[in-house]
Amino acid sequence: MKILVSDPLADEGLEILKAEHDVDVNTGLSEDELVSIIPGYDALVIRSGTKVTEKIINAADRLKIVGRAGVGVDNIDVPAATRKGIIVANTPEGNTISAAEHTIAMMLALSRNVAQANASLKAGKWERKLFTGSEVRGKVLGTIGLGRVGIGVVKRAQGLEMKIIAYDPFIPKQRAKELGIELVDLETVLKKSDYITVHTPLTDETRGMVSDSQFEMMKPGVRIINCARGGVIDEDALVRAVNKNQIAGAALDVFVNEPPTGSQLLDLDRVIVTPHLGASTAEAQVAVAVDVADQVLS
Template sequence: MQDSTYKVLVSDPLAQQGIDELKERGLDVDVRTGLSEDELCDIIGKYDALVVRSGTRVTQKVIEAATKLKIIGRAGVGVDNIDVHAATRRGILVVNAPEGNTISAAEHTIAMMLSLARNIPQAHASLRQGEWKRKAFMGTEVRGKTIGIIGLGRIGAEVAKRCIGLEMTVLGYDPYISKERADEIGVVLTSLDELIENSDFISVHTPLTKDTRNLIDREQFSRMKSKARVINCARGGIINEQALYEALKEGRIAGAALDVFEHEPPEGNPLLTLDNVVLTPHLGASTQEAQINVAVGVAREIADFLDGKPVRNAINMPPIRPEVLPQLRPCLELAERLGKFTSQLAGHYESVEIYMGGELAKREASVVKLAALKGLLEPVVGARVNYVNAEFLMRERKVEIATSQKDEDGEGGCEVSLRLHSDGSVLTVGGAVHRGQPRLLKIDSYPIDIVPEGFILVIKHIDKPNIIGPCCMVLGEMNINIAGMQVGRLTKGGESIMVLSVDTEVPQGAIEQIKGIDGVIDVRLVVM
């Protein structure tokens, strides 16, 4: 059961099943749709979570006003209407529901392709006007034709399966998919140029990014078959609309089917004037089933997150698989504690290297890295740092971040080492999970073995008699109990390190006294 103090605002129309899911999980839900930006800013400060579809624009201004907001859920796939950068900076998680409308979007793509091939909308409109022009709407079969699918994610893969069922040859372009996965779907992987030149139908299924904007432009249209037809049910802007208009107007390609536009609604768009274009008003996810699926999906993500459980569809942080979380928790705790310890020991630093060893740490490296960065920043920026904004805040501070993985396995499947560089000096701290418990095992090259918790006094000194006793006497005189002690050295008579776990905070006066003991080089108090 959720803490009833968590408040959720639903600012766009949402299927009732999603609202019911939130309420059943014990959340306090308000539904207020049609809000302007100023109206949203006026009320958002009292909410812990926000659920939107495509109508609400979650701008930087809204996010700055959202002083309690922890998570934004998009009931759908695209997050174009959310300033993810501003949310990340504030440590607000953004999640979506990418699987809920997969089948609906794939089916709409097939419907658009068949409508385009058989001129169904044009014939329908003609017949409604009392005409009977059978010869004017001669179509083409899709069986035996080649379709090129750009983007083989969830929706692209489902489109491919249906096209195979229609006895089409399926070419695919996706730089992020393996040949094994393409073979599994039944798609022949090609380059984008080969796909453009050899396809009778071309359908795009990629997100809109700086790399995919105008992915199909005048150059691509110039190399298409004269009978080629293009379909876009993904995002407006992937196909250059002016170049598409020119290609259709001049007869360089046969037709196009568009469910999405660069500006929606597409008022004044010249594509609306052409007869060889099939158009729908962004209906890809507009089925009853899809709306229920995305509403329930995003509601579960929000409820799980507020209940401290992992989420599956985070936009601005790596996902944590629920099945590995029990094993992963000690590893994340280790990385975070090492970060917090190392940050206090080092002070200023210009770069950080994060080394991960052991099967678990290497497999979940992305989130282990975030845990270490969160720990490093927490002593400096306080509670506002979390897994969402840790890397962003670190890079904002102009700290270089590098990661690597060790070949050898660490204890318990998780070993983490941090190396901080500052003004030519290097500090290294390492540890591992042992029997489910994080342990600090190394400071620079000095071997130690302690649990990184509570108050820790790190004393660097010369390895000689009459050092440990006087240090302990200072603490005793201050009535500070020593819970544990470790001493590490590399060579007899050289520099050594003493690590004392104490029950209470050590006042600055006691630290100054210890610094004055003959042979003591440096003293640092670390508060975990």
């Protein structure tokens, strides 16, 4: 099998692929460059950087599988791949812990003004009173989406003695009960939560699901975190909500455009941003690399 790896992949995954197959590592390719070389490959291994468009898929005469080292497959034209009989595989478990921990870190950073206080002190100021924070113990965490990462966040938040409510139309009530989660509708999550965290894929149904009308439902002082997919939260609406003091703050690890060059979100002191670090731990990088190698070769 001839395999193209078009995004950086941990050595542990590459070693598995190279043990018995011909592997080329060629990163940073444009769409046209991929179109020109993809006819020579049986498998394509990517992360989030490569966009596997219909144009690329149509040129892939030998391609049998696209392996995504990570969870989301919104950078792959899945319908086009399906029409051509190409398998699309992802690695939903490899970065679960990493993404869940990053979500909790972002929530705590919001509640204690960590980023703002750090910037202030490094600027030579000593502003203890300005950065009075809020404890999370006893607060309501509203989770939108209860997949692997969402559940991972819930378990860690329960350890912080938070009350959990969640919206997920696909999880059985009995499963939610076993996890100690009160399953409610989306409106209830928006109205009752002190913190809201988003854990849904980006689809036509979830794109912009948190927008102006949803922000208007939220209680004063709410803080919102998105470590899932850019676009689930309407970024323009978020800017308006922060500027109108409808919410206390936001923490974002994902954006509609990455990097979010020129985004107004970068100018807001009450918005904490990180450059899509949810899966960026050494452990997660190895796990997804090994998982995607196993998927491609299975």
